[in-house]
Amino acid sequence: MLSRSKTVDFLREIPVFSGLEQTALERICMQAHDLDAVKAKLLFVSGDPAEFFYVIKSGWVKLFRETLDGNVAIIDILTTGHMFGETSIFEDGAYPYSAEIVEDAAIIALPLADLKQEIENNQQLALAMLTSMARYRKQQEQEIEHRTMQNAPQRIGCFLLRLTRQNETGPVTIHLPYDKTLLASRLGMQPETFSRALSKLKEATGIRVKGATIELDNLEQLTNYSCAACSSEFPCKDIAASSS
Amino acid sequence: MLSRSKTVDFLREIPVFSGLEQTALERICMQAHDLDAVKAKLLFVSGDPAEFFYVIKSGWVKLFRETLDGNVAIIDILTTGHMFGETSIFEDGAYPYSAEIVEDAAIIALPLADLKQEIENNQQLALAMLTSMARYRKQQEQEIEHRTMQNAPQRIGCFLLRLTRQNETGPVTIHLPYDKTLLASRLGMQPETFSRALSKLKEATGIRVKGATIELDNLEQLTNYSCAACSSEFPCKDIAASSS
DNA sequence: CGAGGGTTTGAAGTGCATCAAATAGTGTGG
């Protein structure tokens, strides 16, 4: 079936699956189904029985939980090439967070049972998952550091840098991938703080802001300002997404 | 050799190694050596070539990095049954953080190469590592949430709760495991803030503080106060440490 | 054009950080 083989091809572009043999990938994709979802759709909520894991072809997805006193904690915001829900393999069979579409998305749903079985029987996949987990872990450490060491304008600058190809020289144009309110909560601040912090960043570094579009003359403008408060070698990398 | 077999016995108590066959554990422990270290000793610094990973028998170890502008970011503070340095398997062969003893410790050093080889050849161990990584990942998510949703007194209360056996009823005595300055940075606040926040917690919940010893009449005192701002089911669990 | 959400701006408050200094606690040598 054509769509099946396209799914296999897509997964092969994702680091965690790229080293697998064709037949292994095909086993995982056997029960795959595509779904298109519009903004604001809830894919699942925390506590739902976990049957599928998901891979994003395009669009943006928000993972979050709600606290007892009614606030919302953002776990992560993901896009093309990212995978989510797969950690339920190591859980009690329920999703530990809710997932909502924040920008219209094309998504592949795959049975967790098939992934689990493949991991248990396929050393290569188990190792690839380990590598992927380790990378994610490192990134979370970085996230914690950012939130404690960087102030609001620096966090925004750092986020912008991670939206670029990080070896670029010369002028760059960045387009914010989702709305500023959500971006604010992604960075752990209020929308009002985001707005003011962006102004401060503009003033401090000379970037130009027009709505969701941001231009800068060179990346150094931002790295000098944002990366001073960080322990990482300059480019704070994000999880390697799809190579596409 | 007696000490060798004791090492094996100790590792077996740690979840990630507990399911391994005796021979596999012995291979990992082949080159083990014990070391006793006093407070303030640096085990390694960020960037050092990574040759060993470590398992803590007793004492406390601080993992940290330094930022370009000279601040210190605490990665984690670990104790009995915890393992560190093992993520260098998935790195470029250098430690991504520094490690310092903060309370006199007995530690086992084991060659990374042996662990790496065993993971690559032993499906069981690879799966156990995956489970362990997933648990750690979940805990880091929690850490991020705590820092954004809880205020300083709540974070302290939550930390105290995680020092208890969480199903206890009736009065409990808690002893702070390391000094308050370090504890403050572990919780992402200044020492002065810690001191004042502890007073506020005392006033709000009725706990009794005498130096590093804290008494409470029951855990509910604290959970009501601290866990409201959190999305987790009551007990915020820590990584399962040694079962000892 | 008008409704509604996203975004910005203003004013005021809160929590935490910072700087400075006092106090408590600990280990040392006498």
Added chain:
DNA sequence: CCACACTATTTGATGCACTTCAAACCCTCG
């Protein structure tokens, strides 16, 4: 066992960053 030196902790005063509440503005889309 005491006095001293040194560190950990607390307390006070002040400032700044971020939040909160409120209102205006802007943009898009029916």
